[in-house]
Amino acid sequence: MAIALFDTHGPLEPLRVELRAAIERVLDSGHYILGEEVRTFEREFAAYCGCAHAVGVANGTEAITIALRAMGVGPGDEVIVPSFTFYASAEAIPPTGATPVFCDIDPDTYCVTAETVRAALSPRTKAIIAVHLFGNLAPIAEIQALGVPVLEDAAQAAGSISAAGRPGALALAGTFSFFPSKNLGCFGDGGAITTNDPDIAERVRMLRFHGSRDKLDYELVGYNSRLDELQAAVLRTQLAHLDLWADERRRVARRYEQAGLGEVVRLPRATQGSSPAWHLYVVAHPQVKRLESALADAEIAHKAYYRKPVHHQPAMARFAASAELPATDQAARTHLAIPMSPTLTSEQISQVTDAARRAL
């Protein structure tokens, strides 16, 4: 493809020397699990998010399971989650013993709203997972006003910001993924949980380490789910550049708008008061197949990430029997991710926009 969907390589080229030094620091220390790099990254990432605690874990999926358990979610409980999201947002719920209950989204922002969540509430609702999809920020304050604890799934939203602060610091707890293609990625799998609540932070720390504080007494049935020292060292290097990359992602979104892309397809709308660091730039059109083939002809990469939304996935059928989610089904049919990365040039943005214009 002449234009890639995203670029995980280009932004790191100027950081090679720094990254090599970070990796050597870990080699020199001879310490690979839960050492100084993880402790320092946790401190730096909490400060970046603007919250009291960050705890590194093995990936963004286990981050959700562990955060929910630390919030007291267990067997018999229900957890509300959107269906228009990456599968893992919902997959992380059953391992707690709780049941996912799917809710709809706002088709313009692709995020859940207080109204779509309210429609899924029941007396058994123990928590709500608000996914900051594509980097857009779900309206957390309005959702929290429903009176149920909220977990932010911020896997796609590192670098985004709103008037109320950064994702990870907006609700009771937040979770991140550092999968290499995310806005803040490492060189493998990694994740984190953020919270201002000291009790949740302490339970999360125990749960990621077999439910123990000291490797002598095991108080909970936990997990082996840790962020590696090597990944933490890589993340510390990259965190220093996250805001710069986020600004470039915003520049690309502005250029798509200025180029007139919104005249031919529906552009994603930022939620009120938010400034998303678009992880994916997802447009929509009723005749999306025509857009897909035109982009393919022009060698422009594109991807329909959630054509089959989570509540239609076979493994979720038993949780989704009664789910009616019209906006989700519409978004699933019509959405398409087009190229987005900090390194996308104005010329490439024009090429994508011209191809869309010709097709539609």
Ligand SMILES: *Cc1c(COP(=O)(O)O)cnc(C)c1O
């Ligand atoms: C990537 C992602 C996850 C899972 O993160 P992993 O690190 O891949 O386990 C969860 N939720 C959303 C919205 C994601 O995009």
